[in-house]
Amino acid sequence: MSDRVKAFAPASIGNVGCGFDVLGLCLEAPGDEIEAWLTDEPGVKINSITGDDGRLSLEAEKNTAGIAIASFLSVTDQSKGVTFDLHKKMPFGSGLGSSAASAVAGAFVANELFGRPLTRQELIVHALEGEKFASKSAHADNVAPSMMGGFTLARGEEPFDVATIPVPAELRIVLIYPHVEINTSDARGIIPTEVPLKKAIRQWGNVAGLVTGMAKSDFGLIGRSLEDVLIEPHRAKLIPGFEELKAAALDSGALAFSISGSGPTCFALTYNEHLAQAIGTAMGNVMKSKGIDYTLYHSKVNQEGPKILTS
Amino acid sequence: MSDRVKAFAPASIGNVGCGFDVLGLCLEAPGDEIEAWLTDEPGVKINSITGDDGRLSLEAEKNTAGIAIASFLSVTDQSKGVTFDLHKKMPFGSGLGSSAASAVAGAFVANELFGRPLTRQELIVHALEGEKFASKSAHADNVAPSMMGGFTLARGEEPFDVATIPVPAELRIVLIYPHVEINTSDARGIIPTEVPLKKAIRQWGNVAGLVTGMAKSDFGLIGRSLEDVLIEPHRAKLIPGFEELKAAALDSGALAFSISGSGPTCFALTYNEHLAQAIGTAMGNVMKSKGIDYTLYHSKVNQEGPKILTS
Numbered sequence: 045m046s047d048r049v050k051a052f053a054p055a056s057i058g059n060v061g062c063g064f065d066v067l068g069l070c071l072e073a074p075g076d077e078i079e080a081w082l083t084d085e086p087g088v089k090i091n092s093i094t095g096d097d098g099r100l101s102l103e104a105e106k107n108t109a110g111i112a113i114a115s116f117l118s119v120t121d122q123s124k125g126v127t128f129d130l131h132k133k134m135p136f137g138s139g140l141g142s143s144a145a146s147a148v149a150g151a152f153v154a155n156e157l158f159g160r161p162l163t164r165q166e167l168i169v170h171a172l173e174g175e176k177f178a179s180k181s182a183h184a185d186n187v188a189p190s191m192m193g194g195f196t197l198a199r200g201e202e203p204f205d206v207a208t209i210p211v212p213a214e215l216r217i218v219l220i221y222p223h224v225e226i227n228t229s230d231a232r233g234i235i236p237t238e239v240p241l242k243k244a245i246r247q248w249g250n251v252a253g254l255v256t257g258m259a260k261s262d263f264g265l266i267g268r269s270l271e272d273v274l275i276e277p278h279r280a281k282l283i284p285g286f287e288e289l290k291a292a293a294l295d296s297g298a299l300a301f302s303i304s305g306s307g308p309t310c311f312a313l314t315y316n317e318h319l320a321q322a323i324g325t326a327m328g329n330v331m332k333s334k335g336i337d338y339t340l341y342h343s344k345v346n347q348e349g350p351k352i353l354t355s
Numbered sequence: 356m357s358d359r360v361k362a363f364a365p366a367s368i369g370n371v372g373c374g375f376d377v378l379g380l381c382l383e384a385p386g387d388e389i390e391a392w393l394t395d396e397p398g399v400k401i402n403s404i405t406g407d408d409g410r411l412s413l414e415a416e417k418n419t420a421g422i423a424i425a426s427f428l429s430v431t432d433q434s435k436g437v438t439f440d441l442h443k444k445m446p447f448g449s450g451l452g453s454s455a456a457s458a459v460a461g462a463f464v465a466n467e468l469f470g471r472p473l474t475r476q477e478l479i480v481h482a483l484e485g486e487k488f489a490s491k492s493a494h495a496d497n498v499a500p501s502m503m504g505g506f507t508l509a510r511g512e513e514p515f516d517v518a519t520i521p522v523p524a525e526l527r528i529v530l531i532y533p534h535v536e537i538n539t540s541d542a543r544g545i546i547p548t549e550v551p552l553k554k555a556i557r558q559w560g561n562v563a564g565l566v567t568g569m570a571k572s573d574f575g576l577i578g579r580s581l582e583d584v585l586i587e588p589h590r591a592k593l594i595p596g597f598e599e600l601k602a603a604a605l606d607s608g609a610l611a612f613s614i615s616g617s618g619p620t621c622f623a624l625t626y627n628e629h630l631a632q633a634i635g636t637a638m639g640n641v642m643k644s645k646g647i648d649y650t651l652y653h654s655k656v657n658q659e660g661p662k663i664l665t666s
Contacts (some may be wrong), residue, residue, distance in 0.1 A: 062559070063559065063563060064556060064559075065556045065560075066556065066559065066560040066563060067563065197560065197563045197564060197567055198560075199560040199561065199563065199564040199579070199580060200557065200560060200579075205564070205576070205579055207564065207567050207568070207571075207573065207576055209563075209567050209570075210570070210571070235552065236552065237551065237552050237553075238549045238550065238551055238552065239549065239550060239551075239552050239555055240548060240549055240550075241546065241547065241548050241549065241550050241585075242548075244550055244555040244558070244559075244585075245375060245376045245377065246511065247555070247559055248373070248374065248375075248377065248555075248558055248559040248562040249376075249377040249508065249509075249510040249511060250510065251559040251562050251563050252374060252377060252378065252508045252510065252520075252562050252563070252566050253508060253510040253516070253518065255563050255566045255567055255570070256508055256518050256520050256566055256570070257518075259520075259521070259566075259567070259570040259571075260518075260521070260570075262518065265516070265518055268510070268511075268516055269510060274552075274555075
């Protein structure tokens with residue numbers, strides 16, 4: 045047990061193209077930080093929140109990290125309490141799994157404070173309680189990669205079934221976050237509830253190809269398979285310049301390009317640092333030409349997930 | 356170049372549960388045999404067919420193997436001809452990829468006669484020409500495993516994209532073929548053309564889990580993921596005793612149980628020879644109790660695919 049722990053939990057790419065609601069990829073940065081300490085008074089309290097432009101409530105039961113910690117305490121130790129500072133270091137509603145990162149940071153830091161009674165896999169359900177509050181759905185495609193690191197499959201929700209999928213060490217991810225806001229529930233609302241079987245077959249063939257390509261370090265197969273024929277065509281319309289961004293990334297040598305989660309962040313995959321730089325520049329130029337502010341992120345696959353920060 | 360070649364091409368499991376139309380698994384037996392020889396007269400001729408109860412035409416252009424050989428010749432060498440004997444050594448309409456095995460045997464043997472100008476991957480399109488004639492569709496979920504061996508993904512049809520997926524060496528397959536006939540086009544006709552997105556997500560989560568489980572030798576994940584929520588519920592109704600067969604296999608320790616292709620053959624997976632025997636006995640007892648004749652097959656995953664037989 046520690047009296048005080050500071051930890052970081054990373055952003056993540058949900059869906060990863062064809063793997064809607066089930067696949068996720070953990071990023072090195074950005075991410076959220078939480079510093080938490082034990083209190084003699086039971087319950088969860090928020091001491092402060094920074095980086096949220098005042099948008100988040102200081103009531104722990106209305107905060108994703110607070111809810112995750114309360115869920116953790118409900119199955120471990122309710123004799124003590126946890127108070128924390130939350131430092132939001134990534135944009136809201138960006139498609140980078142911001143609420144999942146906060147929830148994972150909360151569950152992770154609580155587990156550290158109590159001497160690690162649970163495994164990372166066991167912490168997922170608690171982080172997901174927080175994620176449910178923020179996103180109104182119980183999909184683990186961001187929580188799973190943020191908590192476990194790497195490339196993850198969250199197969200089925202009840203019961204949870206999370207697996208990590210091997211990825212090639214050379215994989216590089218370039219993300220562009222256009223500074224426009226998309227509401228996740230809007231992004232979900234435009235998706236049809238019935239789909240043609242033919243397209244669904246194409247989609248699960250792509251999912252199988254993406255997983256196989258990753259496991260075998262077959263970059264060609266990864267590139268051909270990271271194709272979302274069901275969701276991207278609908279959500280792309282909500283992202284200004286999507287088709288031009290995609291063309292710019294692929295023309296610059298990207299293996300594949302798609303939307304991160306429900307957007308507006310988009311990501312490109314490559315296996316080479318120089319190509320990654322060129323892809324980022326090309327995507328940035330598209331946004332500049334449209335007068336849209338943006339942020340670029342470069343990342344390897346983060347195999348570590350959340351980590352303790354020494355302050 | 357050889358003047359005369361005899362070869363065997365194996366049966367296969369199409370779909371492999373959740374991987375409808377895209378995944379396939381190559382079996383050690385049964386399979387078909389073709390003995391073929393070069394002729395000075397161009398064109399393809401059938402000398403004899405055995406094991407078909409007189410059901411197959413002796414006209415090469417109405418035979419899956421004949422069509423596959425003609426397709427092969429059209430891109431390689433039309434100055435010579437090929438004549439062959441076809442020995443059907445597996446049941447028709449069983450869900451074991453009988454027409455694919457004949458087509459693969461044809462393309463494979465022709466390639467051997469002409470000194471192997473094409474790779475196995477390149478031979479797939481020619482075998483598929485034969486398969487198209489027999490099954491009225493261009494799915495490679497049987498042709499790909501029969502030609503490549505192993506556990507295969509046939510992702511997309513135009514262009515073809517075939518990949519092999521690693522499998523654990525311990526994997527054992529037990530198949531039961533109830534002696535009832537199901538027409539593939541009937542079995543296809545009862546499948547809805549639109550499916551709920553929720554079930555499609557479940558299905559591609561299962562596909563990702565099955566591929567990951569195979570690649571990581573995670574038998575638990577294989578068992579949980581080999582679940583077909585979209586096709587099996589419809590096709591199971593065409594197979595007498597399906598639910599009892601499934602219960603008998605799972606109660607005997609099978610990791611998973613589903614329909615092979617469009618049935619009526621069903622298969623169970625396990626990782627242990629003793630369990631395989633017990634599963635076979637239990638499934639056989641179900642058929643006996645219903646007075647249905649059946650054949651049991653035991654197989655490892657056939658990593659070799661078609662092979663030359665020394666006569």
